[in-house]
Amino acid sequence: MKHIDRFNLVERQEDNGNRFEESTFDTLINEIIQFRDERNWKQFHNPKDLAISLSLEASELLENFQWKSSDDAIEENIDNIKDEIADVVIYAMLFSHELGINLEQAIKEKIQKNKQKYPVDKAFGSRKKYTEF
Amino acid sequence: MKHIDRFNLVERQEDNGNRFEESTFDTLINEIIQFRDERNWKQFHNPKDLAISLSLEASELLENFQWKSSDDAIEENIDNIKDEIADVVIYAMLFSHELGINLEQAIKEKIQKNKQKYPVDKAFGSRKKYTEF
């Protein structure tokens, strides 16, 4: 599967030159799964523990902002912030892969749902939750 | 910017037929930013609050697994799980955009770092943290 994807990517690049970034979700997910399998970690990656890990990574990101303004946090911790936001999405990809969720598709559908939950005329300039409309 | 991206996509599709999914990170991020701007929400989206929101969404995902096995959680809550994992990545994209982080690039670099932190010979089949090696 991964092999075939890679082949397609090479083919596209030949067609297109360097006009576009090749990193689709699938390419990244494949790379992450390969990383996992080389370490024989699939055995630990049950969905519940992956959901825990995702939450822990999100906290590690947030820790960079503890006791600080956004500006100070970014100035002091931008390298770690970059690492942690990457880890969050890496776990999101591992989690989705494990559950057979097409993450790109899920995001597209959620954007559509959010448009309905937060119609422009009610949500414009408001920080209210949709349940408060 | 968004307009130009879209144009490129159309162009690529003409070149390539339908052989590849057009949803790159950029396309999704553009759509999410448009959603935000139509609601005039940029004013709330400072990095610290976005990091908080990301953490809250990760908790909402985890809540689906509270008191349950992975299997029961998935059977009972798969629709909500799909929504929540999407929200996590949507916030990751908003956050990265706000900080000028290229999320794709950050993920690629983090995978490389993880390979060095967790070399196969030490990490194989182990659930230890790299600090414990």
Added chain:
Amino acid sequence: MKHIDRFNLVERQEDNGNRFEESTFDTLINEIIQFRDERNWKQFHNPKDLAISLSLEASELLENFQWKSSDDAIEENIDNIKDEIADVVIYAMLFSHELGINLEQAIKEKIQKNKQKYPVDKAFGSRKKYTEF
């Protein structure tokens, strides 16, 4: 056990009049365990799920501050904030009880550890983590 504790409290009150609050940790923990057992919930309360729940409650508390200043959050949400901080400590008590941890004792010992991790001369007026000293 609970009965005996209560009896002791009554006895103390007779000795002392109303000069002290009777709500020790033990009294509260006993009340919470009784609440749990009347609902036959011990079966769900394994330590891992209790740790998850504690984290979820802490997020629900934090949600009250999302997109807001402290002042706005308190003005708008004080009743919910009170409920959520209570839930956090209720879960901390359930968790400690389940693991046989004496929570009061653990807090006292941790304060002593924190005094050593953050000596006044290094920590005064600093928001640094002890690992950065």
Added chain:
Amino acid sequence: MKHIDRFNLVERQEDNGNRFEESTFDTLINEIIQFRDERNWKQFHNPKDLAISLSLEASELLENFQWKSSDDAIEENIDNIKDEIADVVIYAMLFSHELGINLEQAIKEKIQKNKQKYPVDKAFGSRKKYTEF
């Protein structure tokens, strides 16, 4: 204030001998506030950052259970677990103090609310959330 509390405690002990533990919530909170003030940390302890910190500590507790059964986590990490659950309650006390919340009272009231949200006849043996009754 702390001085007076301490005096009262001494007085009680003289009246009562050693029949009861003196560590009420107030005693612990006073000790924690003293720790904070000796380090001049009140300046950082706004409610929003304290709520963030509480959430981060809850995550550090949960991290002990990542990739593990409850039994393995406890066997491997009981000392750290004890520290982290203590930190959670220490932050809960700092937070409550900052907002003028009487934490003991808030817990008692929340237990009463929970009894109404989860009546025994509906909640017995059920892991459902009250919104699902």
